[in-house]
Amino acid sequence: MMAFYFQRLVEIFPFFLLGLWMTVKVAFISLFNCTILGFVLGIFRAGKNKFISRIIGVYVSLIRGTPFVVQIFIIFFILPEWGIQLEAFPAALLAMAIMGSAFICEIVAGGINSIPKGQWEAAVSSGLSLFQQLRFVVVPQAMKVILPPLVGQYVLLIKDTSVVSVIGVMELTRVGWITVVRIPEGLMVFSLVGVLYFVISYPLILLSNYLERRMA
């Protein structure tokens, strides 16, 4: 029986590859979005304007303090009641961007806050604009602090894409669910799902370890 199911699994493997492709798409578009948004939020979070910083702080706490699956449900099932109807794929991207940017925001703000005040003062005194101070002086130095946990966060975000299966995005985990109905060998099916996730995450885990050693 095992052999038979394995045979079936091999037959529908292309279906898994489609799921993997969707996972990769959601993951990498989201990593991009989360990074951009996370840096913008993080810079304001660490900024001088206490009001803006607090508001971002509240946003981050709300996002970090609620389960991702609940956030997706709100976006996909509750927003339509207020007239905002999104397809599953854009809804998944939106939910990922909101969740991931909150985590990256804190990493970026932590990195920026680790830069001594004197660096800012030296840059200010020489006439650099705020944007130039960030671009040339503060962010390049903060990257040493930001990069290792950032790549670690990427791994977490890639795995979190599995949650978007709940709204029907046909990604890897969803493919696993559907398959297990026809091939009732849960261990076999989900081992394959796990291996495929691992294939994407492992290079990033290696990169994170490497960066941690190099930046230390």
Next chain:
Amino acid sequence: MIQFKNVNKWFGKLHVLNDINLEIKKGEVLVVCGPSGSGKSTLIRCINRLEKIQEGEIIVNKNPVHKRSSNLTKLRAQIGFVFQQFHLYPHMTSLQNIMLAPVNVKNIPKSNAEKIAIEKLEQVGLSDKSDSYPAQLSGGQQQRVAIARGLAMSPEIMLFDEPTSALDPEMIGEVLDVMVNLASEGMTMCVVTHEMGFAKKVADRVLFMDEGKIIETGKPDEFFDNPKTERAADFISKILTH
């Protein structure tokens, strides 16, 4: 060139600058001294608005620094500031440290900025250290690069906030030499320091502060040899015995 008119500043309840009136003329070298916490660093940090004042006026080169509307970027580009802890950018070489502001604030082409940077490094006696990172330099060398960084903007005023206080004794001389040369070239300078030798050699005027007030000003010789106030006399005796 720099004018303080009835300047007041508080940190919370602490009255750090108490009704300061002061004028620094073009080409003048002013040394500011006083016990720690007397407000001397705050005083010079107000000149390029690293600190904001709550009352009064500060006018630098006809720009009202205290006003919100003043063009700070342009003003700061005309004022070099040297910190006690150097604050070189650790991820850049000496040359990159010096070139950063000329290229990005004054929009000088890179090749020209590099020429200027090399010239300034020569001026502070470090032409062989252009590709060194700050961590590879001694404290005295770092401070000289910091001075070169300030000079590369061709400033009209140089401000020094205890430039030798963080240095090992054997390195103080090399930094002071650079400053003495600068003074003799006619740079307008405002220097917070307790280096009496430097003050006597190049200062046009010494200003003594305590508890946020200017207690006494005078020619360096008069000030150090015959201080008019008891507080100044007390302070001088303390820095002399150490």
